[in-house]
Amino acid sequence: MEKPIDVAIIGGGPAGLNAALVLGRARRTVVVIDDGRPRNKVTREVHNFLTRDGIPPSEFRRIAREQMERYPHVGFVQDTAVNVTGADGDFRVTTEQGTFVRSKKLLFALGMKDVPLPIEGLAEVYGISAFVCPYCDGWEHRDKPVALIANGEGAMHAAKTIAGWTSTYVICANGPAGLNEAQRRELMRRRIHVFESRIARIESIEGQVQRLVLADGTVVACKAILFSPMLVAGSRLPQALGCQVLESGAVLIDDIGRTNVPGVYSAGDVATKLYQAVTAASMGSIAAIGINSDLLDEAWVSDS
Ligand SMILES: Cc1cc2nc3c(=O)[nH]c(=O)nc-3n(C[C@H](O)[C@H](O)[C@H](O)COP(=O)(O)OP(=O)(O)OC[C@H]3O[C@@H](n4cnc5c(N)ncnc54)[C@H](O)[C@@H]3O)c2cc1C
Numbered sequence: 001m002e003k004p005i006d007v008a009i010i011g012g013g014p015a016g017l018n019a020a021l022v023l024g025r026a027r028r029t030v031v032v033i034d035d036g037r038p039r040n041k042v043t044r045e046v047h048n049f050l051t052r053d054g055i056p057p058s059e060f061r062r063i064a065r066e067q068m069e070r071y072p073h074v075g076f077v078q079d080t081a082v083n084v085t086g087a088d089g090d091f092r093v094t095t096e097q098g099t100f101v102r103s104k105k106l107l108f109a110l111g112m113k114d115v116p117l118p119i120e121g122l123a124e125v126y127g128i129s130a131f132v133c134p135y136c137d138g139w140e141h142r143d144k145p146v147a148l149i150a151n152g153e154g155a156m157h158a159a160k161t162i163a164g165w166t167s168t169y170v171i172c173a174n175g176p177a178g179l180n181e182a183q184r185r186e187l188m189r190r191r192i193h194v195f196e197s198r199i200a201r202i203e204s205i206e207g208q209v210q211r212l213v214l215a216d217g218t219v220v221a222c223k224a225i226l227f228s229p230m231l232v233a234g235s236r237l238p239q240a241l242g243c244q245v246l247e248s249g250a251v252l253i254d255d256i257g258r259t260n261v262p263g264v265y266s267a268g269d270v271a272t273k274l275y276q277a278v279t280a281a282s283m284g285s286i287a288a289i290g291i292n293s294d295l296l297d298e299a300w301v302s303d304s
Helices: 014-025 057-068 152-162 181-189 277-303
Strands: 005-010 030-034 074-078 081-087 090-095 100-108 112-115 146-149 169-172 199-205 208-214 219-221 224-227 230-233 264-266
Touching: 005 014, 005 090, 005 277, 014 030, 014 057, 014 074, 014 277, 030 100, 100 277, 146 152, 152 169, 152 181, 208 224, 264 277
Parallel strands: 005 030, 005 100, 030 074, 100 264, 146 169, 146 224
Antiparallel strands: 081 090, 090 100, 112 230, 199 208, 208 219
16 A cells, blocks of 8 residues: 555645645645635635735636646645545545545645525626625725625624725615614614515626515615625535534634644634635645644654
8 A cells, every 4th residue: 555645635725725835845745635616616806815816716726736836746636535534644535536545644625615595696696796705805896885685793793894895785684684672773873774574586687786676575776795605614524533623614723723633734714714815825824834843743753
């Protein structure tokens, strides 16, 4: 059986790719296993990433892969990792198509996945005129009329946040708004209207939202939608190895990306609540340095 490589990385988004870059430059043997389903696949442009503001996500990855070609010990497997076993020093990853990778260390950079809201017409506008993060896409929708699909504390938070980008917005709670009297008074004082009828459908033209039609017949005209999908981890593999996770599957890590399982690390969206590409890349870099330091320490001790 072949000797283990240094690091298997599951997930080739900004987190996994940046980790691979740092490890490749540290002369580590690395395999990145990725099945090409990044969370931002629906969007046309990545924003807030210095030197890459406005780049399509696919182009971002293409450049990353191209730059990695300089480092001969970094390999890629385009497939889904379906099984992970083993322990520190000898992990075994199997993919759907039957590729088998043995590695001393393992990095989960799995990202998160949206659980889509069941609203007719939302899929057609998502990533074009419906967005989930004002920091990512608020600039493109500045000063436009926006419908916030949110309720409860989420609605209050969305209302306060979007105020940085536009002053024309309403809340469509898609049912009971779940607001207390004080919150209702606060929104009324700011002239933020709350619609509590269910959203029957979203009407759009070529991805540009035109209006929300509510079940009670009300029509809410707007140019953009801000909403929060429920998120779940990109895979349940960390649980299989005994990693501590939150209910969503998000992996708990320390300051340098170590999980509670020796030899297993995590980075990016699956290990933070700050869902930004540059944050994910930074976490990938931090975890890679953590992994390399641990490998160097282990080699130093075994040589003594
Ligand atoms: C609509 C939208 C717009 C966004 N816009 C921006 C923006 O403008 N700027 C910004 O900074 N951020 C933006 N984000 C957030 C950004 O996309 C994420 O923060 C970033 O992609 C996280 O990187 P990651 O590497 O952690 O995960 P991802 O990019 O999601 O990559 C994870 C990878 O792991 C793979 N994977 C998962 N499980 C397996 C498995 N079992 N086997 C093999 N591969 C697996 C997935 O296929 C995926 O390719 C946006 C998000 C959304 C949803």
